[in-house]
Every structure is written in C-alpha cells, then in structure tokens.
Amino acid sequence: MQVIIRKxxxxxxxxxxxxxxxxxxxxxxxxxxxxxxKELEADGFGTSPAFTCFxxxxxxxxxxxxxxxxxxxxxxxxxxxxxxLIVKQDSRGMGIGTLLLDKVIKFSSNxxxxxxSWEVLDWNEPAxxxxxxxxxxxxxxxxxxxxxxxxxxxxxxxIN
Amino acid sequence: MQVIIRKxxxxxxxxxxxxxxxxxxxxxxxxxxxxxxKELEADGFGTSPAFTCFxxxxxxxxxxxxxxxxxxxxxxxxxxxxxxLIVKQDSRGMGIGTLLLDKVIKFSSNxxxxxxSWEVLDWNEPAxxxxxxxxxxxxxxxxxxxxxxxxxxxxxxxIN
Numbered sequence: 001m002q003v004i005i006r007k008x009x010x011x012x013x014x015x016x017x018x019x020x021x022x023x024x025x026x027x028x029x030x031x032x033x034x035x036x037x038k039e040l041e042a043d044g045f046g047t048s049p050a051f052t053c054f055x056x057x058x059x060x061x062x063x064x065x066x067x068x069x070x071x072x073x074x075x076x077x078x079x080x081x082x083x084x085l086i087v088k089q090d091s092r093g094m095g096i097g098t099l100l101l102d103k104v105i106k107f108s109s110n111x112x113x114x115x116x117s118w119e120v121l122d123w124n125e126p127a128x129x130x131x132x133x134x135x136x137x138x139x140x141x142x143x144x145x146x147x148x149x150x151x152x153x154x155x156x157x158x159i160n
Numbered sequence: 161m162q163v164i165i166r167k168x169x170x171x172x173x174x175x176x177x178x179x180x181x182x183x184x185x186x187x188x189x190x191x192x193x194x195x196x197x198k199e200l201e202a203d204g205f206g207t208s209p210a211f212t213c214f215x216x217x218x219x220x221x222x223x224x225x226x227x228x229x230x231x232x233x234x235x236x237x238x239x240x241x242x243x244x245l246i247v248k249q250d251s252r253g254m255g256i257g258t259l260l261l262d263k264v265i266k267f268s269s270n271x272x273x274x275x276x277s278w279e280v281l282d283w284n285e286p287a288x289x290x291x292x293x294x295x296x297x298x299x300x301x302x303x304x305x306x307x308x309x310x311x312x313x314x315x316x317x318x319i320n
C-alpha cells in the first residue's frame with residue numbers, strides 16, 4: 001500500500017461526491033445529499049474557495065477525504081472546522097483516517113488557529129474512541145441546532 | 161423602547177466584546193475569551209471579513225448581537241452558521257432575541273442558503289425552548305468535538 005495524502009484538485013470532485021454519499025448512507029440520511037459534483041467544483045476550486053479538501057489516494061483511486069474550512073470563534077478568532085473525515089469502507093483499518101487527520105492538524109497549525117472543531121454522532125462509538133485517543137474533547141453537553149430549507153421558509157411566512 | 165437592528169460597524173467592536181464576555185460568563189467559561197476588540201475589528205470589518213454581525217441598539221447602546229458566517233455543508237453547499245445570539249441580561253424578555261433571529265433568517269434567505277445552524281448547551285432549556293418554538297431542530301445525537309490549542313500542540317508532538 002502506498003497511500004498519498006494531497007490537496008484535492010477539481011478533477012477529484014466526482015470521487016469526493018461518492019465518498020460524501022457513502023458517509024450519508026452510514027449516517028442513515030442518504031436522501032439529504034443535494035449537492036452535485038459541479039457545485040463542489042465551483043465552490044471548492046474557484047478564486048474564492050469555500051473549503052479546502054485533502055484526499056487519500058491509493059493506486060490512483062480516492063479512498064478517503066478530509067474537508068475543512070474556516071469558522072469564527074468569538075472566543076478564539078479564526079478557527080478550523082473539519083466538516084467531513086471519510087475513509088471508504090473497504091479501505092478502513094489501514095491508518096488512512098489518521099493520515100488525513102494528521103494532515104488537517106498540521107494544516108491548521110500552520111494557519112495559527114487555536115482550535116479545530118468537528119461534530120460526531122453520539123452513537124458512533126468507533127469514531128468517538130478514535131477522536132478521544134487523538135486528544136480531542138467530545139463536548140456532550142453541546143448540541144447541534146439546525147433550521148433547514150423548509151424551516152427557513154416556514155419561519156419567513158410567519159414573520160412577513 | 162425603540163430597538164433598531166442594524167449591521168455592526170467597526171465602532172461597535174468594544175461593545176460586542178462586552179456581550180461576548182457576558183455570554184461566556186453565563187456559559188461558565190469566562191476565562192476562555194481570548195479575543196480582543198482590536199481582533200474583532202480586524203477580522204470582521206476589513207476587506208475580507210470573517211463574519212457578519214448584527215446588533216440591537218436601544219437608546220444609543222448595544223443590547224444584543226447576532227454573529228454569523230458561512231460554513232460549507234457537503235450535503236447542502238454553502239450554509240450559514242449563527243455563532244452567537246446574545247441579548248444583555250437586563251434587556252431580556254422584550255423580544256430583542258426574536259428581532260435579531262428574524263434578521264439572521266432574512267439575511268440567510270436572501271443569500272439563498274438551504275440551512276442555518278448553531279449550537280446550544282443541552283442544559284440551557286430557555287434557549288432550547290425558544291429555538292424549538294421558532295421551528296429549529298435540536299439534534300441531540302450530534303455532539304460537538306474540539307481540539308484546543310494545547311491539544312493541537314500535543315497532537316503535533318506525537319506525530320513529529
């Protein structure tokens with residue numbers, strides 16, 4: 001095995017989308033993926049990219065990815081958020097997730113940020129175990145809140 | 161009462177910092193606020209701002225704020241994150257939080273995003289109740305994960 005971790009290029013977008021769909025299936029939300037490869041291309045690889053993506057390549061095939069972007073903490077300033085860390089099912093147990101996370105930590109450290117955050121499903125014990133071993137803190141008292149497209153529409157209809 | 165909701169200007173940074181510190185105290189983490197007014201000024205009001213802030217002004221004094229920025233969902237594309245929604249303790253119960261949230265929802269809708277997200281402490285029942293009444297979904301199975309400055313340093317010392 002000769003895994004290479006490198007920055008994603010626009011040509012990787014279709015394979016990134018495959019990984020994104022595989023993760024959504026694991027998270028039991030396969031129908032929630034509305035994004036297209038074209039949108040990933042436009043959003044991530046133009047003049048003002050909305051994210052930075054690293055991919056793990058093995059035998060000319062993308063087997064994993066880590067997608068990050070800036071967030072803003074009113075306590076710490078600019079911080080990095082890891083939106084997705086994905087390793088293909090058939091490529092797990094080979095340390096690829098660690099290689100990708102290593103890359104994200106180095107990248108973030110070079111930017112000088114004081115925090116890296118991400119989110120995890122509280123029933124995903126293998127992931128939680130992996131993150132805790134890496135020194136991350138699972139903040140079980142902080143919940144994610146979302147207002148989705150329908151929620152936004154309903155909200156506006158009530159106030160207008 | 162004549163509350164005005166408007167976009168924050170660079171002159172508001174010191175009063176924004178006061179609100180940020182008040183919220184950190186409520187969240188039992190007063191020592192975690194490392195940011196300065198100077199940094200807020202540089203990060204939020206330059207040529208490439210890291211956030212957009214709306215403030216609630218009452219009698220020429222800032223009594224609340226909502227700070228938002230773009231995130232990137234690999235399911236929905238560009239989305240808006242509400243980092244802080246703060247109303248000064250002595251100005252609560254007057255609907256200022258609702259006015260600020262209304263502004264955030266309208267702003268996000270104008271940008272065409274499909275999701276607005278934020279985070280809430282699971283013991284902050286008044287906030288959870290407020291958000292649920294607004295139609296938001298509290299995703300109690302999603303936890304926040306963080307690697308802080310010390311964690312980043314420790315991580316790097318192990319892999320280098």
